[in-house]
Amino acid sequence: MSSKEWPLHGGQAAPLLARFGLADDTPVLDASANLNPLGPPAWLPDWVSARLQGEGEALARYPDPDYREARESIAVHDRVAPEQILLTNGGAEAVFLAVALHAREFPGTPVAIVEPTFAEYARACAAHGLPVTRLTLEPPDFRLDPEAVVAALGEARLLFLCRPNNPTGTLVPRAWMQRLLELTAERGCRVVVDEAFIDFVGNAEGRSTGEEALTPLLTRFEHLILLRSLTKHFTLPGLRLGYLLADRETVRLAAGCQPAWSVNGLAAALVAPLLADRDFAGRTEAWLATERPRLQAGLAALGLEVIPSRANFFLVRHPGGREATRQLLPALLRRGVLVRHTESFPGLDGGWLRLALGDATANQRLLAALAEVLREAEEGAP
Ligand SMILES: Cc1ncc(COP(=O)(O)O)c(C=O)c1O
Structure with missing residues (x-):
């Protein structure tokens, strides 16, 4: 087959x-x-219909192109500055924007992808004419050795990995990620970590404290980009919501690759109430x-x-x-x-x-x- x-x-x-x-x-x-x-969430249908009634404002008006309100609530939730956030039309758009930004800076250079993983990373690279080097981890533990990954990077200036990974469910330990980020910083290789499933990780007691997220490392590593999806955790694949986190300059450059109003107004207005739903x-x-x-x-x-x-x-x-x-x-x-x-x-x-x-x-x-x-x-x- x-x-x-x-x-x-x-x-x-x-x-x-x-x-x-x-x-x-x-x-x-x-x-x-x-x-x-x-x-x-159970309140969502009423929330949407209230917005569709009213004066139809949610549909008949352009959304704020900077999505200030949504970014403010993500900033509080993730403890980053609003300027470090780019709201996207699902995590999938964030993948394409990370690649688009890179393709502009380093056209035609190879991108390394830690496999087996989500297919959109390779699709985004193909769309931007970037060849892919696949670094394939082996079952049954799919263990990632930071030194071995860096040794296999070759000419790649961008590395993609997913944490926890789709489809293995494995999570590269934070200390190893730190090591990988130190090594890639020395090599001038940007690292994109897709955290689409990070809200499902939980700590040893199963509590979702967010402590496994790499957000605190953003201040230390300017070459780190994190990708998030709200569509998995809140079950909104038809509505679509995601975001990209990085240092301010990277976010500014990625925003330059995004069509205006890419996230619809209803989805953008939903961010604050979703994140507030304890x-x-x-x-x-x-x-x-x-x-x-x-x-x-x-x-x-x-x-x-x-x-x-x-x-x-x-x-x-x-x-x-x-x-x-x-x-x-x-x-x-x-x-x-x-x-x-x-x-x-x-x-x-x-x-x-x-x-x-x-x-x-x-x-x-x-x-x-x-x-x-x-x-x-x-x-x-x-
Ligand atoms: C690892 C990973 N990242 C991103 C996405 C895309 O998420 P979204 O539906 O928010 O675009 C998916 C969807 O399956 C995924 O598995």
Whole structure:
């Protein structure tokens, strides 16, 4: 199977149903997109409709091109200056802006990407004519050695990595990140760390203190860019919200690559109330503390190899190897459960599956479907 035929992102039931000859209206439990099952926050529909009524101001007026109010609330939340923030149309736009900014300064130079990871980094590089050097970490621990990464950089002046990483769920320890930043500073290589899933990390007790974020390192390392997404944590992939954090000059240059009013006015106005919703944050924390270890244990009890995750998804494989793992996806889909293939991730090549952490009911259903599929595979085995 060519990776070209597979959808590049989760949450795309239609092409996979078609691929396996299933009706396109088959209802599926979507465990392929990594979204908070508690969201969007319950107050959101009323909030949106209040804005659509009124005098239609939310639609009939251009948003503030500098998004001052949204940036002020992010600044307070993340303890950075408003000038260090660029509001973006989802984390995906932030990826493209980081690459656009770099392509302007160093056209045609290679970009190093720590793989296996999110496909948009390489797509953004291709869009800006920058060749990619893939630094592929090995299972089962996907350990990143800062010295080895820097030794493999070659001519690259930009390095992308995701923390916690999609699709492995692994988190490079903060001390190693610090080392990597020291080494790359010496080499003049800018580092982009995608923290799209950082709000799911939590500390040892499962509390989401934000202590794992690299924000405090921004003052020390001017070559560091952080990317954030609000669409995962608040379950707003259709509305879209993200931002880029960096030193003031880098933010100014990245803003120069962004179309005016790229973030719609409704989304921008939502930033402050979203970040102020402590109740939603608390419930998300409680869900993670209960469901993440429970799903991990459930998957392991089924005999699957599970990579311990600091994010809201798990990378798993069948002990029988690549083909046995590959067969799980259509078998689950026939039972109405959609999981994420890994055909398009360099280094994984279809030999793993990524499973999103859902609410208690969804996780039970996922485990039950997996148990059935595994039992059938065993019975059918010669
Ligand atoms: C690692 C990573 N970064 C960024 C994004 C994009 O997020 P958004 O939906 O906010 O554009 C995704 C989406 O899947 C992702 O997995």
